[in-house]
Amino acid sequence: xxxxxxxxSRAVPLLRDNVDxxxxxxxxxxxxxxxxxxxxxxxxxxxxxxAGREHGARAPDPEFPxxxxxxxxxxxxxxxxxxxxxxxxxHAVWALGEYGIRCVIAQSFAPIFRANCIRxxxxxxxxxEAVIAAMAWQDVTVDLxxxxxxxxxxxxxxxxxxxxxxxxxxxxxxxDLTLKSLxxxxxxxxxxxxxxxxxxxxx
Amino acid sequence: MTVSNTKTLFEKIWDAHHxxxxxxxxxxxxxxxxxLHERTGAAALKSMAAASRPVRDPARVFAVMDHIVDTRPGxxxxxxxxxxxxxxxxxxxxAKAAGxxxxxxxxRDQGITHVISPELGIVLPGVTLVAPDSHTCTQxxxxxxxxxxxxxxxxxxxxxxxxxxxxxxTMRITYKGRLAPGVTAKDMILxxxxxxxxxxxxxxxVEFAGxxxxxxxxxxxxxxxxxxxxxxxxTGIIAPDAKTFEYLAGRRYAPENFGExxxxxxxxxxxxxxxxxxxxxxxxxxxxxxxxxxxxxxxxVDGTVPQGPARAHEYIGLAAGVKLLGTPxxxxxxxxxxxxxxxxxRRAAALLKGRRIxxxxxKAMVVPGSSAVKRAAEAEGLDKVFTEAGFEWRASGxxxxxxxxxxxxPDGSRTMSSTNRNFEGRQGPGIRTHIASxxxxxxxxxxxxxxxxxxxxx
Numbered sequence: 001x002x003x004x005x006x007x008x009s010r011a012v013p014l015l016r017d018n019v020d021x022x023x024x025x026x027x028x029x030x031x032x033x034x035x036x037x038x039x040x041x042x043x044x045x046x047x048x049x050x051a052g053r054e055h056g057a058r059a060p061d062p063e064f065p066x067x068x069x070x071x072x073x074x075x076x077x078x079x080x081x082x083x084x085x086x087x088x089x090x091h092a093v094w095a096l097g098e099y100g101i102r103c104v105i106a107q108s109f110a111p112i113f114r115a116n117c118i119r120x121x122x123x124x125x126x127x128x129e130a131v132i133a134a135m136a137w138q139d140v141t142v143d144l145x146x147x148x149x150x151x152x153x154x155x156x157x158x159x160x161x162x163x164x165x166x167x168x169x170x171x172x173x174x175x176d177l178t179l180k181s182l183x184x185x186x187x188x189x190x191x192x193x194x195x196x197x198x199x200x201x202x203x
Numbered sequence: 204m205t206v207s208n209t210k211t212l213f214e215k216i217w218d219a220h221h222x223x224x225x226x227x228x229x230x231x232x233x234x235x236x237x238x239l240h241e242r243t244g245a246a247a248l249k250s251m252a253a254a255s256r257p258v259r260d261p262a263r264v265f266a267v268m269d270h271i272v273d274t275r276p277g278x279x280x281x282x283x284x285x286x287x288x289x290x291x292x293x294x295x296x297x298a299k300a301a302g303x304x305x306x307x308x309x310x311r312d313q314g315i316t317h318v319i320s321p322e323l324g325i326v327l328p329g330v331t332l333v334a335p336d337s338h339t340c341t342q343x344x345x346x347x348x349x350x351x352x353x354x355x356x357x358x359x360x361x362x363x364x365x366x367x368x369x370x371x372x373t374m375r376i377t378y379k380g381r382l383a384p385g386v387t388a389k390d391m392i393l394x395x396x397x398x399x400x401x402x403x404x405x406x407x408x409v410e411f412a413g414x415x416x417x418x419x420x421x422x423x424x425x426x427x428x429x430x431x432x433x434x435x436x437x438t439g440i441i442a443p444d445a446k447t448f449e450y451l452a453g454r455r456y457a458p459e460n461f462g463e464x465x466x467x468x469x470x471x472x473x474x475x476x477x478x479x480x481x482x483x484x485x486x487x488x489x490x491x492x493x494x495x496x497x498x499x500x501x502x503x504v505d506g507t508v509p510q511g512p513a514r515a516h517e518y519i520g521l522a523a524g525v526k527l528l529g530t531p532x533x534x535x536x537x538x539x540x541x542x543x544x545x546x547x548x549r550r551a552a553a554l555l556k557g558r559r560i561x562x563x564x565x566k567a568m569v570v571p572g573s574s575a576v577k578r579a580a581e582a583e584g585l586d587k588v589f590t591e592a593g594f595e596w597r598a599s600g601x602x603x604x605x606x607x608x609x610x611x612x613p614d615g616s617r618t619m620s621s622t623n624r625n626f627e628g629r630q631g632p633g634i635r636t637h638i639a640s641x642x643x644x645x646x647x648x649x650x651x652x653x654x655x656x657x658x659x660x661x
Binding site for chain 1 (some may be wrong): 260286330352355399405626
């Protein structure tokens with residue numbers, strides 16, 4: 001996983017509340033069992049004028065923020081409350097990442113989406129509505145080591161738990177990290193097997 | 204020195220599964236059960252295989268084909284969604300290679316994950332269960348800590364037997380009093396989300412309690428917990444009681460009985476503190492219907508549409524101030540992990556018996572929550588009641604709950620749906636979804652427009 005330290009980019013506003021993962025990546029845009037080939041489907045219902053078409057070139061809606069020329073190459077998305085609600089599909093994070101988004105700044109996040117971000121090197125930042133609105137189309141620096149977002153003269157601190165912060169900063173693979181604790185897990189399991197035998201279904 | 208030893212049910216389960224702290228202050232929490240489905244299962248298993256990471260305990264990992272399986276008669280691996288059969292064949296191959304238990308397309312035990320897991324006794328009180336599916340919270344109704352995760356976390360749970368978690372906060376939602384006739388668990392959860400917002404539960408595990416919750420049967424409790432994710436909660440949970448133990452005893456993967464004292468400790472201690480408490484007067488609730496594009500856009504069926512975001516009004520084609528009652532509908536759907544268990548179908552059939560749906564309805568479908576529900580319903584003759592009333596009777600799957608699983612309708616079609624999500628495009632481009640109880644779907648299918656089920660119940 002690519003470590004996340006600091007990032008400076010134009011911030012593209014999609015200032016809506018409750019943007020759900022069906023909007024981020026509709027179910028029919030998930031065309032294979034892999035983690036790639038998803039960027040074309042990102043925000044398909046809003047990004048294309050003929051989103052219902054499942055095959056062939058689709059016409060971009062020039063009004064959609066990500067389609068505007070000034071959004072070209074942007075890596076920061078600004079949005080409203082409860083971003084990423086709905087389906088647990090990690091494809092929403094994969095699609096954002098493949099498109100080039102590395103940081104989403106929202107008023108709040110749905111929990112499964114937020115956890116999926118951490119596992120894929122995408123930084124979720126929660127800030128108040130007015131702060132987010134003021135950053136629309138501005139050049140914004142997101143500084144994870146300092147835990148702040150800078151825009152012009154303004155500096156806004158954001159909160160993130162210690163563990164997700166470390167995982168992102170170091171680009172750690174969670175499974176590799178946890179496997180280092182395997183002896184503790186095995187000890188716990190062998191005790192638990194005696195305490196709660198009904199949990200263990202094999203022989 | 205006084206030390207409070209009281210704990211909430213969540214805290215008891217969390218503490219009992221706490222393996223160790225990580226170096227950065229999170230917890231390794233043991234995971235007792237993992238459930239996969241074909242939409243994300245193949246991806247997770249293939250990714251593990253590619254990294255040479257075996258499933259640590261395959262006997263505790265299950266998979267089922269539910270999301271995009273065809274629900275029409277005589278089904279095979281083909282899907283309504285183009286290219287969907289690869290998800291089925293690849294999940295089958297990956298499940299076999301990993302040695303996990305698979306309930307395949309035409310297996311007797313096939314059905315929607317959150318319907319078959321309780322049916323088979325895979326979920327139990329006090330266990331931790333995860334699935335790469337947001338509606339895993341449904342299974343909290345059995346007293347388990349069950350929640351939805353992403354594919355990477357599913358891999359983590361299968362490869363290590365634990366997840367790395369920061370401890371969530373706790374919330375109790377107490378429903379006082381008794382529900383009026385025609386008002387259901389679906390209306391209880393929609394009323395909560397309408398009042399406190401689709402983000403209202405964020406950061407919390409929510410325990411549902413109170414007289415109205417205790418009065419619900421186990422299946423209705425699953426409906427209540429099903430939409431905890433629509434409240435942005437990590438999950439919902441209900442303390443197991445005699446109904447829960449009676450429901451689970453002797454099921455295939457469950458203990459024969461729940462006589463051991465342990466099972467009866469699985470409840471919140473008197474005096475235990477929650478980070479947040481909400482009370483709702485259940486007796487005052489009406490049948491609820493969504494009017495907009497978020498589950499928080501829900502209202503009493505006989506009310507007027509409130510002012511919401513302009514986008515939502517535009518998409519759904521209903522202005523603030525209009526009545527919902529009488530709004531013509533095109534499609535009626537009874538199905539999903541929210542409302543497609545036997546009790547749901549019995550209540551819907553009781554209202555439909557001897558009646559016909561309105562001729563203006565383009566399509567009306569019942570998709571049983573599991574193959575076992577389908578067989579049980581057929582044994583009672585419910586399928587006949589539905590088909591004679593004008594509904595199609597299908598095989599089990601997620602179906603029209605979301606676009607990739609269901610049929611295609613013209614842009615602007617309006618559906619009354621017993622499902623859990625009314626997002627823009629959830630059931631297809633331009634489809635206007637209203638979510639409600641099966642009773643309200645039936646009343647509306649009979650009327651051809653959004654209708655109050657209390658008229659039929661009286």
